[in-house]
Amino acid sequence: MKAKDTLPELFEVEYLAEQYRDILHVEKLAEVNGARFQFPVYGFSLGNQDPKAPVFGLFGGVHGLERIGTHVLLSFLKTLLFRMSWETEWQEFFKHCRLVTIPIINPLGMALTRRGNGNNVDLMRNSPLNATGKLIPLVSGQTYTNLLPWYRGDLSHPEKETLAVQEFCRKHFFQSQRVITLDLHSGFGLRDRLWYPWSTSSTPFPLEPEVLKLKRLLEQTYPYHVYTVEHQSLNYSNHGDLWDWIYQDYASQNPNGKFLPLTLEMGSWLWVKKNPWQFFSWQGLFNPVKKHRYARTMRRHNHLLELLLKASLHHETWSV
Numbered sequence: 001m002k003a004k005d006t007l008p009e010l011f012e013v014e015y016l017a018e019q020y021r022d023i024l025h026v027e028k029l030a031e032v033n034g035a036r037f038q039f040p041v042y043g044f045s046l047g048n049q050d051p052k053a054p055v056f057g058l059f060g061g062v063h064g065l066e067r068i069g070t071h072v073l074l075s076f077l078k079t080l081l082f083r084m085s086w087e088t089e090w091q092e093f094f095k096h097c098r099l100v101t102i103p104i105i106n107p108l109g110m111a112l113t114r115r116g117n118g119n120n121v122d123l124m125r126n127s128p129l130n131a132t133g134k135l136i137p138l139v140s141g142q143t144y145t146n147l148l149p150w151y152r153g154d155l156s157h158p159e160k161e162t163l164a165v166q167e168f169c170r171k172h173f174f175q176s177q178r179v180i181t182l183d184l185h186s187g188f189g190l191r192d193r194l195w196y197p198w199s200t201s202s203t204p205f206p207l208e209p210e211v212l213k214l215k216r217l218l219e220q221t222y223p224y225h226v227y228t229v230e231h232q233s234l235n236y237s238n239h240g241d242l243w244d245w246i247y248q249d250y251a252s253q254n255p256n257g258k259f260l261p262l263t264l265e266m267g268s269w270l271w272v273k274k275n276p277w278q279f280f281s282w283q284g285l286f287n288p289v290k291k292h293r294y295a296r297t298m299r300r301h302n303h304l305l306e307l308l309l310k311a312s313l314h315h316e317t318w319s320v
């Protein structure tokens with residue numbers, strides 16, 4: 001099977017890079033190979049390249065099975081890039097802030113239809129942080145074998161993809177005082193959840209007051225929004241969380257900076273509940289299968305993504 005058939009998302013990423021080469025800064029962050037495939041990991045940035053500018057980051061495809069996160073991200077990005085070609089307000093907007101994104105963090109896992117990467121390491125369990133709190137055996141991360149899911153890998157040598165995300169974030173976030181990121185996942189629960197740190201501990205997140213102000217902004221802007229906003233460890237804790245690790249790295253370099261790493265966990269159990277046949281396919285457990293449900297999911301999160309993008313730039317006005 002050709003790479004194009006097994007990972008059409010990557011061709012969409014490359015198509016966007018080519019089509020919008022005048023405004024998108026494209027970085028090849030890593031190259032991953034295995035199982036007869038070789039794929040690049042791309043990072044994009046758009047807008048003000050001053051390292052001190054406010055930043056909004058979008059990340060997808062950490063877990064290869066959860067393709068829908070990458071689809072939602074690319075759909076939003078495509079709309080935004082197109083709007084920039086005719087709405088001068090957006091051109092003006094991006095003079096003041098930067099959008100950065102890695103649409104497919106784990107291309108090999110996505111091509112192989114698996115959660116882990118080419119070494120079957122769970123990239124959301126791969127940082128050296130150990131968790132406390134509500135730990136679920138195996139699911140919270142295990143170091144026994146890569147034959148089972150949730151494998152943490154060699155903690156003294158994080159995977160290429162993990163290091164690529166860390167490097168990209170260091171470059172784009174560390175000098176900025178205002179950063180909001182959203183990492184898109186699917187596969188947990190009946191509702192769409194917006195999680196904030198920590199995942200590795202149930203102790204309060206130092207910027208929780210900021211997160212609660214952002215939550216209020218969301219509620220006042222969209223009173224009928226669909227999200228449950230909560231501390232991630234309320235559901236479960238996991239070892240090696242990538243965003244807890246990157247946040248700690250950022251805070252050690254930039255103690256006065258405000259970095260809010262959020263995770264969108266799309267409630268895929270609802271798709272399965274409404275269409276129980278999905279239960280019998282790996283893809284179906286993590287992605288909407290019915291056409292109308294897929295289309296609804298693609299529309300559903302645009303308001304949230306746009307709000308977070310604007311909240312990154314106008315941080316001072318809502319966080320007082």
Ligand SMILES: [Zn+2]
Pocket residue numbers: 062063066185186187
């Ligand atoms: Zn996930």
